[in-house]
Amino acid sequence: MEIFYARETDIFQFQFMELITFEYMLESLRYNNSTIHFGSLADSGFEELLEKEYGSSKKIILTDETVGELWIEDLITSFPVLSHAEIIQIPPGEDFKSIEVCTQIWEALSEYQIGRNDLIINFGGGVITDLGGFVASLFKRGLRFINIPTTLLSQVDASVGGKTGVDLGPYKNQIGVFSDAEHVFIDPRFLGTLSDDQLLSGFTEMLKHGLIASEEHWNNLIALSKVDSQIDIELILQSVNIKKQIVEVDHKETGIRKNLNFGHTIGHAIEGYKLANDKPILHGFAVAWGMVAEAELSLMKGLITRDINEEIKNKIESKYPKISMDPSDFKDIIKLMYNDKKNRENKIQFTLISGIGMAVYDQNVTDKEILDVLKKVF
Ligand SMILES: NC(=O)c1ccc[n+]([C@@H]2O[C@H](COP(=O)([O-])OP(=O)(O)OC[C@H]3O[C@@H](n4cnc5c(N)ncnc54)[C@H](O)[C@@H]3O)[C@@H](O)[C@H]2O)c1
Numbered sequence: 001m002e003i004f005y006a007r008e009t010d011i012f013q014f015q016f017m018e019l020i021t022f023e024y025m026l027e028s029l030r031y032n033n034s035t036i037h038f039g040s041l042a043d044s045g046f047e048e049l050l051e052k053e054y055g056s057s058k059k060i061i062l063t064d065e066t067v068g069e070l071w072i073e074d075l076i077t078s079f080p081v082l083s084h085a086e087i088i089q090i091p092p093g094e095d096f097k098s099i100e101v102c103t104q105i106w107e108a109l110s111e112y113q114i115g116r117n118d119l120i121i122n123f124g125g126g127v128i129t130d131l132g133g134f135v136a137s138l139f140k141r142g143l144r145f146i147n148i149p150t151t152l153l154s155q156v157d158a159s160v161g162g163k164t165g166v167d168l169g170p171y172k173n174q175i176g177v178f179s180d181a182e183h184v185f186i187d188p189r190f191l192g193t194l195s196d197d198q199l200l201s202g203f204t205e206m207l208k209h210g211l212i213a214s215e216e217h218w219n220n221l222i223a224l225s226k227v228d229s230q231i232d233i234e235l236i237l238q239s240v241n242i243k244k245q246i247v248e249v250d251h252k253e254t255g256i257r258k259n260l261n262f263g264h265t266i267g268h269a270i271e272g273y274k275l276a277n278d279k280p281i282l283h284g285f286a287v288a289w290g291m292v293a294e295a296e297l298s299l300m301k302g303l304i305t306r307d308i309n310e311e312i313k314n315k316i317e318s319k320y321p322k323i324s325m326d327p328s329d330f331k332d333i334i335k336l337m338y339n340d341k342k343n344r345e346n347k348i349q350f351t352l353i354s355g356i357g358m359a360v361y362d363q364n365v366t367d368k369e370i371l372d373v374l375k376k377v378f
């Protein structure tokens with residue numbers, strides 16, 4: 001996996017910072033045929049690349065109705081190479097990240113007589129990049145695909161790292177494969193039409209990257225007075241770089257990649273519980289408070305100091321609305337944690353932090369400890 005960073009008309013290979021160090025990283029660096037480009041699509045060589053690498057391929061753009069309405073005309077008119085592309089548009093939202101929608105898309109691909117040499121361009125948020133990557137990876141045993149993520153969350157997280165898949169009823173990401181996009185184009189211009197809440201939701205994953213891997217990144221992020229669509233691309237790049245370095249050494253999440261789950265064990269359970277009770281909350285909001293709770297667990301286990309715990313709580317509290325919960329909800333929330341894919345031998349496995357910028361995975365925590373933390377935080 002290489003990272004390229006485009007500024008105006010220059011494209012230069014980004015010398016990524018070693019924000020995290022893995023002694024064994026160089027030895028176990030795997031070849032990963034994926035390139036991440038930063039900057040405006042036009043300056044990132046998007047059109048040239050499509051002509052050079054995919055000139056003879058039919059092109060399919062997969063998007064959702066919201067992104068389609070806001071951006072598809074702009075995309076097609078800016079890049080004539082896409083003028084003959086077929087567009088597949090699905091309704092927006094997590095409800096459509098399903099196997100039924102995949103079947104419909106596969107049928108459309110068959111109608112368009114798409115073959116192994118053709119290209120899918122996933123143009124949208126994390127739902128589109130997860131679903132589109134999965135659709136591409138399975139159709140005719142694998143089509144090439146490119147991601148153009150349009151939400152902050154998909155730019156810093158979902159579009160990179162090769163996890164693709166769909167939900168199975170209430171179970172998130174239950175069906176999926178590891179499969180990397182050949183190219184990912186991260187163009188912050190698309191963030192201009194995103195709501196403040198969606199921006200903040202994506203920002204959570206950036207904070208998480210700081211907390212698990214780089215105190216410097218965390219400090220840069222918490223120094224921002226507001227999170228808006230003008231967010232510095234360098235910060236996006238730092239976040240992607242942290243994720244890239246982790247997935248490069250542990251693509252299939254057998255070890256260090258589990259660090260990316262910090263905040264998600266409690267966060268996912270809260271998100272699922274709220275959804276089941278018809279009070280859905282944004283993923284990033286649930287994970288932000290999941291990080292507060294899991295920092296509290298880290299304190300309880302003697303992994304971090306009281307000061308660090310307070311800092312995390314205060315910074316998140318100042319940005320994210322408090323999630324209201326009744327103590328009678330807590331037992332059900334803990335039950336949901338037992339469904340987590342990361343568990344082993346029916347034990348809930350947590351990733352905790354041992355400082356700002358340091359994480360430890362596979363931490364066993366008892367139900368009583370989780371209950372105590374939920375009572376304290378919510
Ligand atoms: N594969 C991974 O590693 C990974 C990591 C994190 C999250 N995810 C997945 O990502 C999904 C969440 O991603 P998301 O938050 O991007 O959700 P999303 O794709 O549903 O996008 C959120 C909303 O924003 C709209 N939208 C997208 N781009 C826009 C733009 N530029 N302007 C205005 N509106 C826009 C969408 O239509 C949608 O309504 C979940 O399904 C989650 O499981 C995957």
